């Protein structure tokens with residue numbers, strides 16, 4: 206060996222041993238949070254008294270005997286979740302109506318008092334056993350709000366709540382997550398008092414001491430709420446977080462159920478004091494609980510894929526809910542969709558086109574092997590590319606060796622050292638030119654970009670801004686198969702139907718007779734008149750690729766051409782928004798509740814229900830909570846309401862609300878808003894419809 210070679214070896218060895226690891230950037234995840242991050246994708250099951258009362262939020266006065274699943278099979282839930290690629294199941298052991306799925310000592314309002322299995326059943330036990338059998342983690346949802354318990358609102362209830370927690374966390378083995386809901390306090394049965402009980406969300410539960418119970422009994426369990434402490438709500442129930450998503454928030458400024466600005470939950474806070482990553486919770490159907498009328502509303506594959514990329518692909522975890530049905534099974538349609546989704550995810554990430562490829566970086570920490578560029582393509586999570594201290598702008602180029610087609614770019618930071626990257630770009634080298642294909646903000650534990658199909662021989666990641674030297678542990682590239690999105694169907698007030706597809710160069714076929722559209726059905730060319738009650742079904746077809754979208758469904762009742770808002774309003778100008786068939790326009794009327802919205806239907810109709818879509822905008826306004834609904838022949842004498850109640854959970858989930866009642870003939874209808882979720886003096890309606898018989 207020559208002297209110079211020896212010197213080189215010595216220099217390399219020296220630099221390897223000398224290079225110091227990057228300083229962590231605070232806040233950092235705890236051990237239990239790191240373990241939880243790895244799970245990424247798991248299930249929620251809403252199955253409880255509401256399944257049988259057909260409600261979203263029960264009042265607490267339900268007869269325990271109503272709870273009577275005919276074929277309960279937690280093994281089926283676990284099999285479906287496992288096959289779909291999920292890692293655990295969180296069960297609503299007790300929802301707001303207070304009914305307990307396990308034979309608790311704390312109340313009679315439980316499975317013990319039901320005729321199911323002669324009062325000897327225990328759903329939590331059955332699920333814990335099934336999870337063990339299938340190698341899944343078990344999680345527990347325990348609602349703090351209890352509309353059944355007579356003591357709710359007093360100190361005694363806190364003792365009861367804690368005893369329930371104790372039972373659940375000591376009798377069923379290891380629990381990975383404890384889910385505390387933010388919906389708290391309001392009207393309820395409360396042991397027969399039937400009153401409105403408000404509590405102070407910040408103080409009533411004495412969260413500090415309540416959380417200690419979880420830490421003591423299940424030290425590895427993460428606790429979820431609007432305010433963490435370990436996992437935070439994502440600020441919506443639609444299945445997304447913002448593209449910019451920090452795992453940190455100023456935790457002490459938050460309390461469950463009283464978050465001022467949901468955007469803080471959707472994006473996290475760049476300079477947040479604590480590591481509280483987001484979990485995206487979303488139901489596979491519109492509701493959290495099973496309703497037969499939602500059997501045709503199970504999310505489609507493109508919708509589920511959007512959810513995946515808008516959650517896991519944006520530095521969050523994904524919790525998909527199954528509204529288990531009255532048999533006690535995950536419904537066939539939900540199973541079919543979630544398995545399709547699992548297959549599609551496998552197909553999207555089948556072959557990592559960057560694996561083992563050569564990489565180079567503009568800066569490597571201490572010029573060392575330990576932090577070399579190649580570490581991002583070596584398939585090992587423990588190795589990372591990092592730059593020297595103070596170098597927060599740097600590029601890493603992956604040489605694919607040949608022209609390669611891809612449409613997914615996946616990148617990960619080593620979060621054990623904190624979340625650091627604030628801004629990055631992705632460029633591709635095609636036809637001898639570098640071209641920017643993405644300019645984005647945060648990365649975090651995992652960021653996946655969906656790109657148009659791109660052919661390139663090299664790919665370059667540039668960190669444009671970072672809290673400190675970037676530490677990138679992994680980059681992957683994939684070519685995901687094309688998935689066609691179902692078209693959007695809308696109808697104007699006068700009955701003109703439009704069907705719009707999101708992709709170019711495709712055809713749309715539709716039916717009006719309820720049958721499934723095929724290539725032989727009518728081809729959609731232009732908007733057409735549909736003056737009657739009808740169901741429109743449509744698909745998008747890409748004949749070149751021989752692919753079809755899922756079926757889109759438009760359910761329309763009578764045409765609204767004769768409808769008018771009757772009565773005096775401050776904002777008459779925009780009142781038409783509620784019949785325009787466009788969910789993105791909203792009529793906001795100022796005034797104190799109770800506030801009446803009267804509609805003249807222009808003819809006598811047999812009204813058997815109504816549908817209300819609240820404001821869909823980002824800062825939505827005037828969402829109605831308690832309501833009464835009236836039908837009248839003359840618009841003067843209204844009699845008793847034909848229907849009244851609450852739009853349960855409408856605040857967190859502002860989806861179409863549908864209420865049905867005995868058919869009543871009338872020309873005038875009146876929706877009386879008794880209260881709104883924000884208790885401000887506005888009401889907002891994006892769309893309004895009736896159901897006729």
Ligand code: FUL
Pocket residue numbers: 261262386387388486493854857
């Ligand atoms: C909400 C609850 O009010 C819903 O009923 C549901 O349980 C959802 C997951 O959380 O806040």
